Amino acid sequence: MTSGLFGETAAVGSFAPWDPRTYQQVHGTPEITPNVLPSAVQVINDDYARSGLWSTGFPNAEMPPLVSTFSFSRDEGNCNPKFMRTTLYVVPKTGGILKETQLPLAVSISPFAELNIYEKEPPVFDFGPEGPTRCKRCRAYMCPFMEIGERSFRCGFCHTITQVKTADFTDFKNRPDLRLGAFDMVATNEYCKNGRAPKEPAFLIMIDVSNNSFSNGMLPLLCHNLEKILRNLPREAGQLESADFQEPFVPMVDGLLLPYSEALPGLRAALAEIPKIFSQSRTTETILQPVVQAGLDALKCADRAGKLIVFSTVLPTYDAPGKLKAKNQRSLLGTDKEKGAFVPQEDSYTKLGEQCVKSGVTVDLLLFPNGFIDVATIGQLSAVTGGSIFKFQNFSAQKDGIRMLYELQRHVSKKIAFDCIARVRTSTGIRPITFTGSFYMENSTDLEFATIDENKAFLTEIEHDDTLKDEAALIQTAVLYTSMTGQRRLRILNMCLPVTSDYHQVYRLADPEALTAFMLKQAVQLNRDKGSAEMKESLSSRCAQILATYREKCSEGAPLGQLILPESLKLMPLYVNSIFKNDAISGGSEMTVDDKVWQMELIRGMRTEDVMPFIYPRVMPISDFQINEKEEMKELPKLVRASADFLDNTKAYLIDNGVVLFVWIGAACPQTWVQDVFGVSATNQIDTESGLIPEKDNAHSRALRRVIQLLPRGIRQRKTFVVVEKSNLEPWMKKLLLVEDKSGAANMSYVDYLVYIHRKIRNLIS
């Protein structure tokens, strides 16, 4: 069967790059090994050549480096791709081209994305009482793609001419909104709720003080460290409140909210008292909805947007609004009936979430369950409000405490915008059709977010409603938001893409990573709505159609027996097949309903930067590395492919997807390494239970810990597992992370999937 892949002519010894021309010249035996398939690692390594300073381009946006390549952007009029990244760096002239290629035109938007140390935050400008300059017809904001006239400008989006009356029009050409792809403007009162400037946002922390939070050690640990953690609130922060919800039914009164410095003595005293007061607590039942309601009321009463950070250990079964029942639907996972398990028990949590959005309040859930806690229902509080869910199943302060504290510290110090309304505008002829992310919509154009933080993205798919007549198409995202200092601002993000009817161009400028993020989100949605069989068929067919059209339009002469892949999309089959293997998609009864829903929620707002390692994990050999005292690590170990075929059992590896981190130790790993890193003489003596890597003062241990430190920030504080070859955890690790291999009956290996896609392509063409 495999010979069908390359037809009679082929079998390729060295494969990169996947170029049909070199490919046709190669002859040999028709045997396929993973070595001849397009390699994600090779592509990632090749792209390192683009690391360093990178210019965003003008007038047209340049295709950005891969997310794995460390680069820093210079804004030339198009925004940093961390803010907006599109599946195509060209816009087809007609919708017919998109339909024929099946390539989506979708933009992943992360308006407050985390930048690296070499990148500057978009500057803030104040245009005074005049406020922002906008097109009188389509309301697009002034940007580098407007045509400036004497006392007017012509809109790049809709071509309408708008007169400008401002006195300093002579200085117009130096204005930042005419130069930059990303910038902030101070909003005038007309952009504020009720026409009034907002107050500073506030943080409210609500802690479960039931017996459960004592027995797992969460509450004492948190009380002991919270003051230190709160010092990391965003630097612009002015406000902080804390409350314990001993009497959560009692509405709070205004005046509770204090600036951090004033709150500190009371906070310190409360944190010292809480463990004492509640240490004898026998209560194991808790409430949740009234707690969130009380928090929302408190913030509303204080007339502030903000964040509720809620710590909860158990399903809210106590007799109060939002009381939930335990249910065990684990057996439904991975079956046709699965979606039944994802339906909220009741919609009151969703409705409360919507109320929160209206007041600019986000709910973060930090969950510490030992059993079912119904993420599908209570998670709506975060899903609707743009919050985050952190889940510490079977939490133990000893094993997970440090990770939890780091996670919390990192979370509260994130860049964050409150009370946001976002709108995406495009050139006449195209428009956003669908949106994916954590937001609330009352009409078909405005997205309301209680908050957007630096790790969150939303996605929009754009479609044609006419043939494009211009040479370029524009996309502008405007986010009206309240900053941490309580200033109402607008963030404007701009992108200009060339318009083409050339299929070669369309394929050449497809961004494989934005496309993967789009497909992952679509897969989660389809899997939830239609079930896994239909989802897989839909994505595979799309993948095959994309590649079949490439053949038809761009490489007509090639024999049918050959699989021809466009250079930009040569990894698409690998990534699609990896998406199918993701736990959020294919997780069965080996995982819990809560875990699966949690992962689905995580993906909903995931940035492309986090999607890629999540779909194709980083695997790197580590046991050869040593760092002597005072020596710095120069570069990370070279990646190897995510397949057991590439793991050498005389070595140890780090395997990472941004959420979990495995240290895999081959059975024949050198004894000196095992001794140096774990302080034991054989692999079978390694403590694999604790998930801890001991701190030892030697070159091997130092190297391992340093590499872990140097890993790009994951979407979560990674949970670490130590796995020795052939131990109990290994099959799980392989299924989860070695995505090139076959895993279970339902999932194909990379090779098999490529054969399968090739067959589909042949069927489409013939």
Ligand SMILES: [Zn+2]
């Ligand atoms: Zn306009």
